Amino acid sequence: MFYGGFGAILTPLFGVSSSFADDEVGYNNALGFFCILWTVFNTFFLLGSFTTDAVTIATYSALEIYLCLLGASYFVAADGGADGAIAIKKAAGSFAFVAGMLGYYSMGNVICKDQGLPAFLFPMGKVGFGAAAVSSSSKQQMRKSSVS
DSSP states (O other), rough: OOHHHHHHHHHGGTHHHHTTOOOOHHHHHHHHHHHHHHHHHHHHEEEEEEEEHHHHHHHHHHHHHHHHHHHHHHHHHHOOOOOHHHHHHHHHHHHHHHHHHHHHHHHHHHHHHTTOGGGGGOOOOOOSHHHHHHHHHHHHHHHHHHHH
């Protein structure tokens, strides 16, 4: 959804950029706010990923940093710092690349798991906190209390 909306904003056919033709500062600020809105939205996915695995947490963390830096680059461009904005966008792009590679890694694991290929399952990094950890520790406590 992010890239669909971002692509629609940047595509000349939709006329969004041409409506800001005389206001480059407003255009960059609008793109900055768009990215920050998605940063906030992604924060909820990041928080939800804490009960899954380390790869998913790393994916959403890299995506969070990417969105934050991309938004910051547009705000810097709105303030007239073109060179700084380019440098920040390059840093943002590196985090987007990391998030993409982690996403492919995670999907490779899901595909191998769905196809019943246990020899090809990738290490995902088990996390020891969240709802799964709480439920397993409460099950252990229930077993101990029923034994005594």
